[in-house]
Amino acid sequence: MGQTLAEKILASHSSKSTVRPNDFVMAKVDLVLGNDITAPVAINEFLRLEAKKVFNKEKIALVCDHFTPNKDIQAAEQVKYVREFARKHEITHFYDVGLMGIEHCLIPELGLAKPGDLIIGADSHTCTYGALGAFATGVGSTDMASAMALGKAWFRVPLTQRFNYTGKLKLFVSGKDLILYTLGVIGVDGARYQAMEFGGKTIDDLSVEARLTMANMAIEAGAKAGLFAADKKTVAFLKSAGQNVAEIKPDPDASYYKVYDFDVSELEPQVAFPHLPENSKNVGEAKGIKIDQVVIGSCTNGRIEDLREAAFILRGRKVNKNVRLIVIPGTQKIYLQAMAEGLLQTFVEAGAAVSTPTCGPCLGGHMGILASGEVALSTTNRNFVGRMGHPRSEVYLSGPYVAAASAVAGEIIHPKEVL
Amino acid sequence: MTITGRVFLFGHDIDTDAIIPARYLNSFELEHLKKHCMEDADPSFAAKVKPGDIMVAGKNFGCGSSREHAPLAIKAAGISCVIAESFARIFYRNAINIGLPILEVSLEGLVKDGDLISVNLENGTVFVKDKELKAQAFPEELMAIIRAGGLINYVKKELKAGETYAK
Numbered sequence: 001m002g003q004t005l006a007e008k009i010l011a012s013h014s015s016k017s018t019v020r021p022n023d024f025v026m027a028k029v030d031l032v033l034g035n036d037i038t039a040p041v042a043i044n045e046f047l048r049l050e051a052k053k054v055f056n057k058e059k060i061a062l063v064c065d066h067f068t069p070n071k072d073i074q075a076a077e078q079v080k081y082v083r084e085f086a087r088k089h090e091i092t093h094f095y096d097v098g099l100m101g102i103e104h105c106l107i108p109e110l111g112l113a114k115p116g117d118l119i120i121g122a123d124s125h126t127c128t129y130g131a132l133g134a135f136a137t138g139v140g141s142t143d144m145a146s147a148m149a150l151g152k153a154w155f156r157v158p159l160t161q162r163f164n165y166t167g168k169l170k171l172f173v174s175g176k177d178l179i180l181y182t183l184g185v186i187g188v189d190g191a192r193y194q195a196m197e198f199g200g201k202t203i204d205d206l207s208v209e210a211r212l213t214m215a216n217m218a219i220e221a222g223a224k225a226g227l228f229a230a231d232k233k234t235v236a237f238l239k240s241a242g243q244n245v246a247e248i249k250p251d252p253d254a255s256y257y258k259v260y261d262f263d264v265s266e267l268e269p270q271v272a273f274p275h276l277p278e279n280s281k282n283v284g285e286a287k288g289i290k291i292d293q294v295v296i297g298s299c300t301n302g303r304i305e306d307l308r309e310a311a312f313i314l315r316g317r318k319v320n321k322n323v324r325l326i327v328i329p330g331t332q333k334i335y336l337q338a339m340a341e342g343l344l345q346t347f348v349e350a351g352a353a354v355s356t357p358t359c360g361p362c363l364g365g366h367m368g369i370l371a372s373g374e375v376a377l378s379t380t381n382r383n384f385v386g387r388m389g390h391p392r393s394e395v396y397l398s399g400p401y402v403a404a405a406s407a408v409a410g411e412i413i414h415p416k417e418v419l
Numbered sequence: 420m421t422i423t424g425r426v427f428l429f430g431h432d433i434d435t436d437a438i439i440p441a442r443y444l445n446s447f448e449l450e451h452l453k454k455h456c457m458e459d460a461d462p463s464f465a466a467k468v469k470p471g472d473i474m475v476a477g478k479n480f481g482c483g484s485s486r487e488h489a490p491l492a493i494k495a496a497g498i499s500c501v502i503a504e505s506f507a508r509i510f511y512r513n514a515i516n517i518g519l520p521i522l523e524v525s526l527e528g529l530v531k532d533g534d535l536i537s538v539n540l541e542n543g544t545v546f547v548k549d550k551e552l553k554a555q556a557f558p559e560e561l562m563a564i565i566r567a568g569g570l571i572n573y574v575k576k577e578l579k580a581g582e583t584y585a586k
Binding site for chain 2 (some may be wrong): 051067142193
């Protein structure tokens with residue numbers, strides 16, 4: 001019997017020809033990732049292990065992106081701790097302010113996640129790299145520490161659910177809408193401990209960036225990984241990152257725990273209501289909800305295509321006087337590209353604040369915290385209680401088109417209504 | 420060994436932002452994490468919780484972020500065991516790795532805040548009033564990590580045995 005993408009990759013990294021769901025494997029990893037919040041805990045555990053050195057200094061990535069540029073003294077101490085470890089162990093892929101980008105925007109851009117790779121990261125959104133055909137999954141700091149020493153980790157082979165999408169997407173509908181809609185159908189534990197595999201004609205037509213947005217939110221269904229076949233688009237995307245890779249896809253006779261077939265030709269832009277990402281509805285149902293702040297950015301929607309979508313709406317328009325719009329390009333390269341295309345000028349002229357790359361407001365860290373009773377519309381990934389600030393604030397989630405249009409209107413609105 | 424403790428009852432989909440809000444992740448000192456544990460779900464939790472108390476929840480406990488600060492905060496608060504209908508994957512893995520006892524079994528409708536219940540961690544049995552409930556057994560591979568007292572002790576043995584990958 002054939003294998004799913006997840007099974008293929010776990011088998012190839014544990015020297016087995018095939019693996020089956022629920023098998024335990026000890027598998028070699030191609031990349032171990034951590035950030036300024038999770039790496040300090042991992043470094044402490046690494047010291048407890050009494051390992052003399054890391055397994056491979058080129059296969060560890062430390063990206064200081066969450067509370068950076070340092071938001072306070074304690075955050076500064078944590079980054080310092082990571083920096084000193086990186087220097088001591090001569091970690092090749094250490095990214096500090098100035099070079100740093102939001103990790104899940106940066107790693108694909110650097111060509112560090114490739115089709116068929118097995119990647120673990122002490123950050124739940126590590127699943128983003130599934131868009132490139134990698135098996136990538138979030139772990140905690142102790143797992144990260146252990147993998148930094150051993151270069152391997154244990155995995156339980158997950159069952160795979162297959163999601164097929166057909167139909168041409170309407171204008172203003174993209175990857176974020178597809179994944180919010182999917183979460184609405186299966187719920188926040190709809191793929192708990194399982195792999196999600198995305199495909200179908202709509203996905204073939206989707207850009208790699210939109211696939212990254214979808215894979216990014218597989219964790220919001222509780223999934224261990226969210227995978228896409230690597231096709232010509234993936235190969236071209238990675239070529240621009242300096243990597244020559246081959247296409248990979250699941251076996252035609254792979255066995256799936258569940259298969260969903262969605263015709264998305266009539267899908268409307270989606271908005272997830274507080275306080276779970278599964279509360280997605282058509283944007284029309286959110287019409288008129290007043291907002292205080294809009295954030296466009298994050299590992300979910302901080303890529304150049306997202307900024308282009310936002311700028312398309314904002315060009316020649318002004319942000320509503322009752323709204324604070326914060327735009328955060330995901331990496332320095334994206335920042336430069338947005339500058340070259342005139343997008344940053346569009347944002348500033350519209351009355352938006354443009355920030356250096358940071359996870360900042362997405363997790364209520366810094367750079368745009370909400371007060372009690374405030375409402376935000378955000379292109380980020382979670383809208384849990386207190387996620388972006390005060391426990392009595394509220395977060396709605398959407399893609400960049402809806403976010404930008406709503407910033408102009410001062411309330412949640414369909415983009416076609418502001419054009 | 421049987422533990423007896425007071426129940427702190429929570430609902431479904433308790434996320435890691437509720438367990439330890441990200442605004443407190445600028446430090447991983449246990450005293451700091453303990454002080455803010457469950458703050459956005461129950462602001463009085465940290466003041467009320469006593470060593471040995473037991474946390475009971477619904478499905479998908481610990482969903483969201485990978486922050487190990489979440490199980491660390493619960494452990495630092497003195498919680499002896501978390502019992503949930505189901506756990507989110509990363510939280511489940513983290514709890515085992517750091518040695519926070521967890522049991523997967525539904526106590527829905529059986530307990531309320533403040534009830535005294537007992538748990539036998541060795542055989543995964545929960546005693547509620549006159550009822551005995553059996554938790555989902557851990558696979559043998561995970562029992563090895565649990566017996567070692569967590570992943571670090573488990574891996575230490577492997578490192579001592581010289582098992583590591585060069586490239």
